[in-house]
Amino acid sequence: MSTAIEFKNVIKAFPKRGGGVQTVLDQVSFSIPAGKTTVIAGGSGQGKSVTLKLILGLMRADGGQIIVQGNDVTTIDGRALEELRTRFGVLFQGSALFDSLTVYENVALPLRERTKKGEKEIQDQVMSTLARLDLTGHENKYPAQLSGGMKKRVGLARALQLKPEIMLFDEPTTGLDPVMTQDIYHLFAETQAQEGFSSIIVSHDIPKVFNLADQVIILHEGKMDVFSSPEEIQWSAKEHIREFVLTTMGEIYQSHLVER
Amino acid sequence: MHRNPIERFGDTGLYALQDLGRMAIYLAKAIRGLFRRPFRFREVLRQIQFIGAGSLTVIICTAASTGMVLGLQGYYSLHKFGAEGMLGSAVSLTLIMELGPVLTALMVAGRAGSAMCAELGIMRISEQIDALDCMAIDPFRYLISPKFLAALLSVPLLTVIFDVVGIGGGYVAGVTLMGVNPGSYIEGMRSSVTNHDIQLGVIKSFVFGLLVVWICTGRGYFVKEIRGAGFGAESVGRATTQAVVLSSITVLVFDYLLTAVLL
Ligand SMILES: Nc1ncnc2c1ncn2[C@@H]1O[C@H](COP(=O)(O)OP(=O)(O)OP(=O)(O)O)[C@@H](O)[C@H]1O
Ligand SMILES: [Mg+2]
Numbered sequence: 001m002s003t004a005i006e007f008k009n010v011i012k013a014f015p016k017r018g019g020g021v022q023t024v025l026d027q028v029s030f031s032i033p034a035g036k037t038t039v040i041a042g043g044s045g046q047g048k049s050v051t052l053k054l055i056l057g058l059m060r061a062d063g064g065q066i067i068v069q070g071n072d073v074t075t076i077d078g079r080a081l082e083e084l085r086t087r088f089g090v091l092f093q094g095s096a097l098f099d100s101l102t103v104y105e106n107v108a109l110p111l112r113e114r115t116k117k118g119e120k121e122i123q124d125q126v127m128s129t130l131a132r133l134d135l136t137g138h139e140n141k142y143p144a145q146l147s148g149g150m151k152k153r154v155g156l157a158r159a160l161q162l163k164p165e166i167m168l169f170d171e172p173t174t175g176l177d178p179v180m181t182q183d184i185y186h187l188f189a190e191t192q193a194q195e196g197f198s199s200i201i202v203s204h205d206i207p208k209v210f211n212l213a214d215q216v217i218i219l220h221e222g223k224m225d226v227f228s229s230p231e232e233i234q235w236s237a238k239e240h241i242r243e244f245v246l247t248t249m250g251e252i253y254q255s256h257l258v259e260r
Numbered sequence: 261m262h263r264n265p266i267e268r269f270g271d272t273g274l275y276a277l278q279d280l281g282r283m284a285i286y287l288a289k290a291i292r293g294l295f296r297r298p299f300r301f302r303e304v305l306r307q308i309q310f311i312g313a314g315s316l317t318v319i320i321c322t323a324a325s326t327g328m329v330l331g332l333q334g335y336y337s338l339h340k341f342g343a344e345g346m347l348g349s350a351v352s353l354t355l356i357m358e359l360g361p362v363l364t365a366l367m368v369a370g371r372a373g374s375a376m377c378a379e380l381g382i383m384r385i386s387e388q389i390d391a392l393d394c395m396a397i398d399p400f401r402y403l404i405s406p407k408f409l410a411a412l413l414s415v416p417l418l419t420v421i422f423d424v425v426g427i428g429g430g431y432v433a434g435v436t437l438m439g440v441n442p443g444s445y446i447e448g449m450r451s452s453v454t455n456h457d458i459q460l461g462v463i464k465s466f467v468f469g470l471l472v473v474w475i476c477t478g479r480g481y482f483v484k485e486i487r488g489a490g491f492g493a494e495s496v497g498r499a500t501t502q503a504v505v506l507s508s509i510t511v512l513v514f515d516y517l518l519t520a521v522l523l
Contacts, residue, residue: 058390086396096391098383113298113397162395 004069004166004198005032005055011063012050024050026222027064037192037199037212041244042219048202049093051219052168055200056088057081069165086114089164089197093171095155097143103130104139107157114162129157132187134180148175156184160191167192167199174204181205185212218244275487282485286478290408293400303406311372311407312414316421318367323422326359327351327429334430335438344440348448351430352423356453356461360423362515365468368415369507373476376407377503380480381496389481404481408473415469416462423461460522467514472507479503 012025024047032038040048053059054066057073066073071084097106104126111122130136133153143151152175159167172188173181189212192199203209210216216227220240227233234245263271334350380403383389392399427449434440479499483489489498 053390056390056394058393082396082398085394088394090391090394092387092391094387096387098388098391099386110395110397113402114395 002034003031004034006067009064010061013062023222028224030224030226034198035196036214038215039209039213040202040217046219049170087165089159089167091155091159091169091172095151099143102140103154110161133157165197167197169201171202283478287474289400290404293405296401300406304409307406307410308414311410315368315371319418319422320425323425324429327426328433331430331433335434345444346448347434347440348445349452352427352449352453355423355426357457360419361461361464364419364422365472365511366508369472369504373472374500374504377476377480377500380477381483381499384483404477407477411469411473416465419465464518468511471510475507476503
């Protein structure tokens with residue numbers, strides 16, 4: 001099985017106010033298999049978003065290596081980094097929509113700037129994605145006129161446009177109602193089956209997202225624990241994981257296991 | 261944590277050096293962005309509309325009042341020597357070589373520079389610039405270089421407008437109000453302003469335009485790196501203030517340097 005992304009002893013620390021450092025990732029190693037879905041979970045502020053930014057080269061690691069499809073993002077720069085980024089589709093935690101562009105223009109932007117497609121073709125593709133995400137009728141609104149969940153979906157639509165090889169989703173369903181959440185995960189599974197991308201999903205919806213996950217990583221105090229199945233998590237002997245199972249998954253998780 | 265003054269001085273020095281280095285690389289990337297395809301022609305037009313056309317009112321008002329004050333003030337001084345005939349020459353040289361380029365740049369910094377800084381600062385803190393990076397859309401080509409080109413085209417043109425309106429204002433104050441001979445106003449101007457003087461004014465306006473757009477957009481782009489600016493909306497506010505102050509001071513310093521070197 002080939003590897004899409006590999007972390008080798010990665011360290012990331014931030015200087016603390018008034019001296020000292022806060023170590024967010026402490027010699028973390030794991031790998032993301034190609035064509036599979038990895039879910040990263042963990043409490044707030046544990047470094048999930050930072051992990052995604054490290055992969056994209058938006059932040060630099062303080063130690064170790066991050067290998068993305070054979071390229072070490074901790075050392076590459078300029079054109080090479082730009083080229084590498086063309087392989088990603090990214091949904092930021094805060095959506096990061098361009099607030100001077102409409103919904104339609106936001107979603108069309110990667111197609112207009114990065115492909116040679118004609119306006120007609122772009123329109124067809126954008127409108128069909130918007131329709132799938134239940135955004136039809138909102139295409140002429142500006143991001144400031146959207147709800148939080150709508151922004152998430154527009155961000156998602158934008159990330160899906162260029163048929164990337166690796167998808168990074170930072171909390172794609174936070175702020176969405178349960179029905180929409182289910183729909184979005186459905187859409188993921190479907191598009192992934194069609195396009196075969198590798199994906200990393202940062203999510204708190206542990207029970208729901210387990211249907212998609214081929215691997216689950218739990219981030220806690222700078223360390224990562226990798227699990228290849230939900231059952232494995234439940235059997236874990238580690239204290240913080242047991243606690244995590246109890247608090248975040250609780251009974252829903254139990255019943256979900258029975259269904260499987 | 262308390263640190264001794266020498267340490268703090270060293271820190272500030274290092275920060276300044278680092279900042280300068282960052283800004284130099286930024287400038288290089290902005291210039292490179294001008295040559296990357298696809299060229300964003302419409303965005304350049306939009307920015308010219310914003311920086312150039314949008315600044316017209318404030319430029320014309322400033323120029324008219326400056327010109328009229330120069331006319332009155334010049335008349336008052338020259339009258340003492342019975343040299344009112346020199347008024348046209350005095351007003352036009354002052355405007356073309358000094359006040360036109362400097363005041364235009366200061367007005368553009370206050371009006372358009374601050375807005376460009378805030379725009380980029382907000383895009384930075386809301387991760388919109390990161391998003392461009394991730395889509396492999398060069399933020400320089402897409403966002404910043406068009407502002408550079410627009411400023412480099414608009415500021416010299418605005419300066420010319422400033423000069424013309426100012427000279428007109430001087431005419432109104434000196435000739436119409438104070439009764440200086442119109443022929444001597446025009447003739448004084450024609451005989452004393454040389455090509456070299458005009459060139460100096462044009463060079464200045466180019467340099468000032470570059471300084472303003474460079475510093476103002478750069479402060480916004482690096483809003484997270486500005487020391488002591490804080491976070492979020494506050495940091496954008498501070499960066500914008502810094503952009504206007506820093507670009508105004510730099511323009512004044514360069515005004516002196518260019519005059520000393522090129523005069
Ligand atoms: N630019 C930064 N400067 C300093 N510290 C940072 C920075 N970015 C993140 N951190 C710190 O790193 C830690 C991890 O942040 P991160 O955003 O990755 O959390 P997260 O796991 O995504 O949490 P959440 O679920 O709330 O989104 C936090 O303690 C945060 O304070
Ligand atoms: Mg996060």
